[in-house]
């Protein structure tokens with residue numbers, strides 16, 4: 001063998017393989033990285049907007065009931081009337097809490113955040129689920145439908161017990177959104193309640209799914225080890241809780257309440273920006289030119305304000321929106337005007353992120369099913385930034 005060929009073989013053998021972290025491009029925060037495939041949802045900053053399984057969310061919101069959207073995410077098609085009927089009967093039947101979960105809700109530490117209560121409850125629900133560790137497609141669907149019924153009940157029961165109120169059961173004649181409003185606020189009848197439930201339904205549709213956001217990604221990473229669905233959902237709840245993700249809707253409402261009046265809003269935002277503080281409910285990792293869901297919920301929040309004869313929250317929000325766009329070029333995300341709508345509905349502030357879960361549970365479960373149906377373990381590489389290789393020294397030789 002000539003020297004040239006030998007050198008070439010030597011060079012090829014020392015080349016990093018595709019599997020080597022040195023060959024990969026690194027993007028902090030995985031910004032712009034395609035981390036997997038999905039048939040569930042397409043996020044498009046352009047005219048396409050957000051689509052669930054091909055349907056524009058702007059077409060679904062307010063026209064399809066949230067239950068139809070959940071069916072679409074789980075089964076891949078919009079339901080016929082009878083399929084929807086079967087589906088609602090199925091999750092209504094699963095709308096009960098096993099003994100250990102009820103017992104836990106009776107003893108949660110005072111002051112516990114509802115997202116922490118929910119995270120632990122879902123973990124407990126997993127221990128009591130009849131399909132617990134079965135990761136087959138059908139078992140995962142059954143678990144997803146049960147979770148969709150159980151989650152609002154966990155949130156409402158915990159909240160009511162903590163506040164000295166008797167737990168109530170979901171009502172068979174109410175829709176999913178109407179039941180959430182009833183369980184959390186006792187509202188059931190009347191035109192205003194009907195209008196509130198319609199807006200809540202819209203917000204649930206908008207919150208249902210958003211491809212590889214942080215909580216969904218953590219659910220998929222967990223699911224990719226072929227562990228059980230409840231473990232994946234527990235990971236997702238812990239991830240959603242953070243103020244940079246789902247916790248933002250609660251943080252936005254806190255900001256509105258601190259500002260109190262529209263007259264104070266402009267100065268408040270300018271001072272916060274001068275102090276380099278982040279304004280909650282603005283910005284998005286992917287949607288840099290604006291969040292199409294925000295315009296939809298904004299319109300509903302404004303009209304709900306008119307129905308409730310209460311314009312205060314919308315006016316505060318609109319002022320903040322104007323100043324932040326002007327000063328930072330940042331647009332409101334879905335959490336911003338949703339907080340206006342939830343304030344008008346009288347939903348307790350600490351339950352805003354749990355209400356987000358009532359909706360996103362559908363997207364999470366659909367992703368867990370999709371991941372486990374076509375699984376490959378998610379295991380990326382890291383760029384090493386630590387010390388260079390060094391030798392172990394026994395105690396006597398260390399300084």
Ligand code: CMC
Pocket residue numbers: 029213243244245246247248277278279280281282283284285286328330333334335
């Ligand atoms: N207010 C003020 N400045 C902001 C904001 C904001 N809301 N968002 C981003 N910036 C600034 C940030 O300070 C930084 O400025 P500089 O370059 O001078 O340091 C620049 O914009 C880029 O920030 P980033 O954190 O690198 O941007 P990102 O794309 O990684 O962040 C985000 C996305 C959602 C974490 C961020 O916009 C944010 O913290 N927003 C407020 C929290 C929020 O509303 N979260 C809900 C997100 S959408 C729904 C969901 O996922 O649940």
